[in-house]
Amino acid sequence: xxxxxxxxxxxxxxxxxxxxxxxxxxxxxxxxxxxxxxxxxxxxxxxxxxxxxxxxxxxxxxxxxxxxxxxxxxxxxxxxxxxxxxxxxxxxxxxxxxxxxxxxxxxxxxxxxxxxxxxxxxxxxxxxxxxxxxxxxxxxxxxxxxxxxxxxxxxxxxxxxxxxxxxxxxxxxxxxxxxxxxxxxxxxxxxxxxxxxxxxxxxxxxxxxxxxxxxxxxxxxxxxxxxxxxxxxxxxxxxxxxxxxxxxxxxxxxxxxxxxxxxxxxxxxxxxxxxxxxxxxxxxxxxxxxxxxxxxxxxxxxxxxxxxxxxxxxxxxxxxxxxxxxxxxxxxxxxxxxxxxxxxxxxxxxxxxxxxxxxxxxxxxxxxxxxxxxxxxxxxxxxxxxxxxxxxxxxxxxxxxxxxxxxxxxxxxxxxxxxxxxxxxxxx
Amino acid sequence: xxxxxxxxxxxxxxxxxxxxxxxxxxxxxxxxxxxxxxxxxxxxxxxxxxxxxxxxxxxxxxxxxxxxxxxxxxxxxxxxxxxxxxxxxxxxxxxxxxxxxxxxxxxxxxxxxxxxxxxxxxxxxxxxxxxx
Numbered sequence: 001x002x003x004x005x006x007x008x009x010x011x012x013x014x015x016x017x018x019x020x021x022x023x024x025x026x027x028x029x030x031x032x033x034x035x036x037x038x039x040x041x042x043x044x045x046x047x048x049x050x051x052x053x054x055x056x057x058x059x060x061x062x063x064x065x066x067x068x069x070x071x072x073x074x075x076x077x078x079x080x081x082x083x084x085x086x087x088x089x090x091x092x093x094x095x096x097x098x099x100x101x102x103x104x105x106x107x108x109x110x111x112x113x114x115x116x117x118x119x120x121x122x123x124x125x126x127x128x129x130x131x132x133x134x135x136x137x138x139x140x141x142x143x144x145x146x147x148x149x150x151x152x153x154x155x156x157x158x159x160x161x162x163x164x165x166x167x168x169x170x171x172x173x174x175x176x177x178x179x180x181x182x183x184x185x186x187x188x189x190x191x192x193x194x195x196x197x198x199x200x201x202x203x204x205x206x207x208x209x210x211x212x213x214x215x216x217x218x219x220x221x222x223x224x225x226x227x228x229x230x231x232x233x234x235x236x237x238x239x240x241x242x243x244x245x246x247x248x249x250x251x252x253x254x255x256x257x258x259x260x261x262x263x264x265x266x267x268x269x270x271x272x273x274x275x276x277x278x279x280x281x282x283x284x285x286x287x288x289x290x291x292x293x294x295x296x297x298x299x300x301x302x303x304x305x306x307x308x309x310x311x312x313x314x315x316x317x318x319x320x321x322x323x324x325x326x327x328x329x330x331x332x333x334x335x336x337x338x339x340x341x342x343x344x345x346x347x348x349x350x351x352x353x354x355x356x357x358x359x360x361x362x363x364x365x366x367x368x369x370x371x372x373x374x375x376x377x378x379x380x381x382x383x384x385x386x387x388x389x390x391x392x393x394x395x396x397x398x399x400x401x402x403x404x405x406x407x408x409x410x411x412x413x414x415x416x417x418x419x420x421x422x423x424x425x426x427x428x
Numbered sequence: 429x430x431x432x433x434x435x436x437x438x439x440x441x442x443x444x445x446x447x448x449x450x451x452x453x454x455x456x457x458x459x460x461x462x463x464x465x466x467x468x469x470x471x472x473x474x475x476x477x478x479x480x481x482x483x484x485x486x487x488x489x490x491x492x493x494x495x496x497x498x499x500x501x502x503x504x505x506x507x508x509x510x511x512x513x514x515x516x517x518x519x520x521x522x523x524x525x526x527x528x529x530x531x532x533x534x535x536x537x538x539x540x541x542x543x544x545x546x547x548x549x550x551x552x553x554x555x556x557x558x559x560x
Contacts, residue, residue, distance in 0.1 A: 020429045020470060031470070036525065037496040038471040184490050254470065254496045322474040326499045349473050349496065401499070404492070 008054035009232040014348055019252060020080050025126025027055040030252035038351045038379075040255035044220050045352040045363045048243050049251035053217075054232060057129030057152040057263040059122040060197065065142035066120050072139055073099055074112055074279075077287035079298045087233050089114050091192060092214060094185050097285040098277060099124075099132060100301025104308060108132055109266065109285075111215060123157075123224075125268050139300065145247065155192050156232035160239055161222030161259075163364075163419050164246035166427045167214070169223060172235075174203045179212055180428060185421050189211035192226040204235065205345040213425075216245040217256060217341035221261020221419040221427055261383050262350030262415035269312065271345045271384045278305060279390065280314035310343060312391050317397070318360060319381035322349045330402035333385045342387030344399055352380035353415050364417045381406065382414045429467060432558050435465045438529055442505065442548025445557065449529070450505040457506055457534040459546070461493065461524065462506055464558055469495035472524040475517040478535065481508045486544055490535065493524065508537035508542040 006027045014021060019030035030052065032040060043049050061069060071078055076097035080086035080322070089095060094113040098106050108128040113121040122133045129152040139148055160169055170176035179189055189203025190211045203210055211226040227235050266272045268281055277286075286305070287296040297303050301341060324347045325331050333342040352363045354377035355369060361368050365371040385397065393412040398405045421428075441449040447465035447508040451458045466472065476488050476493035493500045513535050517523060523532040539545070549557060 018429055020468075031497065032550070036471040038473065038522070041496075258496065322501055323494055349494070351471075351496075352472060404499075 006055070006138060008052055009098060009229050009288060010052045010054065010064055010236055011235065011340060013233065014052065017250065018127075019110075019250075029055060030250070031254045032248060032252040033250050034388070035249050035287055037252065037254035037258070039253040040249050040408060041258050041351045042363065043048055043247060043249045044162040044218050044251065044255065044259055046163070047246045048160055048164040048168055048222070048248045049218075049255065050236065050239055050243070051161065051251050051256055052236070052247060053157045054158050054229070055125060055126035056157055057124045057132070057150070058155045058157075058226070059124065059129060059133055060149045060151055061122065061136070061398065062147040062149075065140070065144065065146040066118055068142055069140055070295055070300065071145075072119060074110070075285045075287065075299065075301070076112070077295075078112070078114075078303055080287070080296055090264060094215065094333060095186065098272065098282075099135060100277055100299070100305075102277045102299040102300055102304060102383045104278070104304035106268065106272040106277050107135055109268045111213075111271060113213070114339070115191070121197065121199055123164055124154040133161070144411070154229065155226050156229040157224060157226050158232065158236060158239075159218075159222060160243075161214050161216045161218040161220050161251075163221050163244065163422075164248070164428060165222040166424065168239060168243040168248060168428055169225075169291065172238045173210075173212075174205055174207070182195050182332070183212075183214050183424050185214055192228055200224075204238065205327045208234070210235070217265060218259040219265065219415065220259070220420040221422055237266055239359065243268055251252055257346075258348045258350055261346050261348045262353065263418055263420070264413055266384070276304065276308045278308045279310055281316060310390065312386050312388050314345065314384055314386045315391055316411045316414055317382060317385055317399075317408040318350075318411050318414045319406060322351070322379040322381060323406055324349055324381045325399040325401045325404070325406055328401060332400060333387055334398045334400060336398060336407075337398060338398070341389060341397065342385055343388055344381030344383065347368055347381060347399065349379045350382050352377060352416050353380050354378050355380065360416055362412070362415050362416045362417050364419060366417070369417065380414075381408065382411075385410075430433050430463070432464075432555065435467070435555070435558070436553055437551040441445050441529070441551065442545050443554035444503065444505045444548060445553065446503045448503060448505045450545060452545060453536070455538065456511055456536050457508065457539050457542075460528055460533045461502070461506060461556070463528050465500075466528045467491060467495060469500060471495075472521040473497050475521045475524070475534065477513040477515075478510050478517070480510050480513060483540075494521075498534065502534065504537075505548055506539050507541060508539040510535050511553045511559050512536040515537070531544075
């Protein structure tokens with residue numbers, strides 16, 4: 001095996017299943033399994049899929065200085081971030097945001113979990129544990145400073161995503177009703193290591209401690225599950241067995257990418273990255289003060305953001321059929337007359353949607369909301385472009401690889417009727 | 429991903445370095461992509477076909493396959509004029525994954541130089557090529 005490539009605990013399982021493997025973020029990961037990326041994408045819309053996400057990095061911060069350090073480095077204002085009333089982050093809740101550099105470029109995106117009064121957990125992208133830890137340490141200046149740990153090799157993670165996720169997960173948890181009670185979107189329970197991060201216990205049927213987070217990277221209902229690496233293979237097998245009635249499938253990075261793009265979620269270092277975090281669909285992670293033009297807190301990158309102009313703009317798009325443009329040095333975005341206006345950041349195919357007349361309809365769209373019967377979507381190309389001007393939804397632009405041209409439409413949203421935010425009680 | 433020895437590489441076809449196959453069917457030649465190609469590409473979600481009547485030289489691009497992973501060009505294993513295209517692939521591009529040789533032929537050509545078929549790899553030579 002290549003010494004420079006890392007492997008998750010499930011690597012041998014993926015290979016034994018005949019997964020198509022590729023390097024991603026320093027890890028060799030499955031792109032798809034023999035069932036194929038399309039079936040994997042569709043099962044997350046209609047049933048459930050299981051993703052190996054142990055390549056993600058996990059940091060923890062502890063002590064009275066932890067929150068002030070996050071307030072300085074993380075884009076979300078932890079004192080006003082929950083719900084419409086913008087209440088403070090509290091134990092059991094987590095928030096999505098970005099770490100910016102002084103020039104307001106994105107170092108990485110992250111979910112910050114508050115575990116206890118002074119204990120926080122951060123989940124960042126593969127291979128970003130060390131850079132984010134270094135960034136935090138650089139600004140860790142209070143006395144006493146926050147204790148910072150990189151747990152990336154001490155935590156295993158998998159995501160169960162899709163409308164059947166709670167029903168399947170419930171079959172292998174000790175007290176599912178208790179775990180799922182009041183488990184709103186972006187909340188979590190339990191701990192993968194109760195000695196290190198104390199929490200109300202959540203356990204598998206065999207008493208293995210697990211942290212259950214109602215989050216994900218597909219736009220669909222589901223959970224991210226954290227356990228000690230020694231339990232990863234067991235948990236994976238338990239979920240695949242428990243999910244057989246719903247047709248659960250192991251899912252690779254290809255379907256993860258097409259699902260997240262259709263859901264309008266950015267890939268760090270591709271859709272967001274070392275350029276000014278302005279004019280994009282994810283500005284909700286900034287601590288905008290509704291009453292003034294400013295921010296509710298000072299943080300790294302804030303002054304650069306205030307000084308930044310309105311362009312370039314990152315915008316979602318959807319095509320009119322499944323055709324894609326391969327991103328290369330030659331690929332670009334033009335207006336309909338062929339004048340270059342920007343670059344393509346992501347271009348993939350959401351295979352669960354198609355256009356019905358002019359409207360985009362998903363396999364999850366209720367019949368009364370416009371899904372015809374039968375509905376076998378061919379899929380639509382979709383992703384993000386970065387252009388030199390603001391464009392309203394509905395504007396058509398061309399994507400080109402230098403040879404072929406593809407007309408696509410700027411969108412406010414791509415895949416409709418996503419399930420991520422559905423009330424828990426309707427999903428059991 | 430299939431092991432190379434698991435690939436289905438029928439002996440009655442000629443293969444190219446770019447993983448197309450050609451099959452002589454009387455006076456015409458059918459063209460498609462190999463089991464190796466479909467396995468590497470993953471799910472095919474769209475096929476761009478040429479028009480009947482189009483003519484191409486050997487090695488010319490005649491269409492594209494859209495997989496979940498990438499857009500791949502299709503190249504002519506032999507020169508000729510397109511006399512038929514497999515329109516079933518328009519609605520069911522997944523046929524290429526399911527049955528890359530029979531149901532999922534892509535185009536049929538009238539070859540301009542039938543002797544070009546002799547330059548294609550036999551199945552065993554193609555497998556050796558894949559094995560490097």
